[in-house]
Amino acid sequence: MTDKSHDPNQMTGAAMIVRALIDHGVTDIFGYPGGAVLPIYDEIFQQSEVQHILVRHEQGAGHAAEGYARSTGKPGVALVTSGPGATNMVTPLTDALMDSIPLVCISGQVPTHLIGNDAFQECDTVGITRPCTKHNWLVRDVNDLAKVLHEAFYVATTGRPGPVLVDVPKDVQFATGTYHPPRKSDVHRSYAPRVKGDASQIRKAVSLLAGAKRPVIYSGGGVINSGPEATRLLRELVEVTGFPITSTLMGLGAYPASGKNWLGMLGMHGTYEANMTMHDCDVMLCVGARFDDRITGRVDAFSPGSKKIHIDIDPSSINKNIRVDVPIIGDCANILGDILQVFKAEAKKPDIKSWWQQIAQWRARNSLYYKKSNEVILPQHAIQSLFEATRGKDTYITTEVGQHQMWAAQFYGFDEPHRWMTSGGLGTMGYGLPAAVGVQVAHPDSLVIDIAGDASVQMTMQEMSTAVQYELPIKIFILNNQYMGMVRQWQQLLHGNRLSHSYSEALPDFVKLAEAYGAVGLQVHKPGDLDGAIKEMISVKRPVLFDCRVAALENCFPMIPSGKAHNEMLLPEQANDEATAKAFAGGKALV
């Protein structure tokens, strides 16, 4: 028998988990202890390479890890216990799956001999999280653990990124086995995401682009996920072709909002010029976006006259919602590089002067118009003031979900990628505050602001306590209209103005609440006080709850009514009661 006691690779499962985190360059994790992960917490206690951030609810750990991942491009890591710890992770895992965020979740599980016995804090974690992860594993043998952990990191970060979960029973954490550092053979042979685009498809794409009279580039979160090279190449492509560019909610910042070819965001609450350009274009280049229903509006009237090129790393995104003419499967950066190379060698900048003239006319409609007031703060105005006050600063923005999120996307200009963290696909209210915690952990010296709504922010408010504990000076900028604004907007537009349960009758005093947490509370009512208060918020080096009282009944425009096409947008100046009723007509429920 050989003596293994001095073999440095012999260790417990719990020690392997911490070792694997270190081997994958993880410096910060977010978690919450419990019975089934205590051996791992014991290992964390005895080392200093991995910092653990104790959240107040596992959902907070998941969103914090998402914010961390989205703002750094590195995988976010969460550690939770069995049963409720794992079920509380379901929302962030689903959120990360929808938005393609690399997340590694390690969950404790009851000891293997108790699995299936309805043991205390037992749940079928891999069963529950199977549809909300890119892949997941239950590790029954400590000697499989190293391989699974390495594969988990690989799967989360390659191809289309996404969340993964490794479920580790407590006896496996205690058992001793052999660890090995990451190696290629750790990964399923069946998993080989395609990176390089097909050369003949790239040629077809270039010939379409070169011959375009009314082109548009429509980019998405995939460009940001692909990394800095993809962003650089996208900008170069816009420069070389002179094409107009719009982006999805997830893609903001890949092309700078201050860039001259920028049309603004597209989709349901996108700009008029972006949606009209999409509708009337003859060649559409979609890069790293997925023709989601908030983007397309009515699919049978979506950009009817265009040839569509679609670059995506996930083959299942191709032809899912919209039939495209030239699909190119692979990594954005790789394919954009190839397209640029062929374009520069064989094509010249198409003359699209008259197209730009048309776009200028659409732009002149000023679709983001709103009427400022001296009496009451308009939410759009609040975002614009915040944008002006933080311009040039090293700022990261997260959001919750609702009207404030759309206003933030419309009125806050992002010039760089990884600066905008929002729950796009799943639309998770309560995402922004814990995401801000994660962003601030990754960027301790930056200004991190959660643009929030009064309803959303209460869903994960407990993480203020985390922010205070770790001295994370996050700023929670609440556009407080006392309503679930987007719910109310739909009720006004579609449900006969019957405001069923969308008014918050008993809001907390956010200033006192901040103080109760040991944070700073600020409140502003008058437009004249807004700039000063924002300045104060920025200068405070502690967490802040900023209660910005805004016009209660303001709604978010422009808007594509449901069942309508891009060229049937409702503009703010048209959004009187009669026009609104007409735009939404056809629904019998609209009385």
Next chain:
Amino acid sequence: MNQPASAYFIEERHDPNETHTLAVLVQNEPGVLARVIGLFSGRGYNIESLTVSETEAQKHLSRITIVTTGTPMVIAQIKNQLDRMIPVYQVVDMTQTRRSIERELAMVKVRGQGEHRVEALRLADAFRARVIDATTESFVFEITGNTDKINQFIDLMRPLGLVEVSRTGVAAIGRGPEGM
């Protein structure tokens, strides 16, 4: 189009449905079947028939044969969704290749006496079904063939005293010397 008030665009799809047989080669590991069928239920795809068994024990490979229906766009989506699963090696559309053979096996229990019993046996012979169990008042037939043939046989047995049917579901393989 008259659609109810909704935050979602409710679209009517008119493309005709097609039936396709897909062969899916997967790593045989815990939960792999749950992943595949969870994909179908989660995304609202149909499963008409499902057959699964380990086919190469040393390599831990299993083959899942799925018969599904959908519009051409949905069928393409199903293939892509299956293909991107981590333990899936390969997805082959056996219907699209048009060079595949499909078979299923059924065991059919028929109870009856006199003329019905004789007629059942005569039809079984015509369908090349084998008797694998017999009592004085019943037969169990084993029949192999494509789905249509088995359906036809079962329909014929119905008035003759059909008691129960057990079917394996469809297995499919390509013609010619090439493998999958």
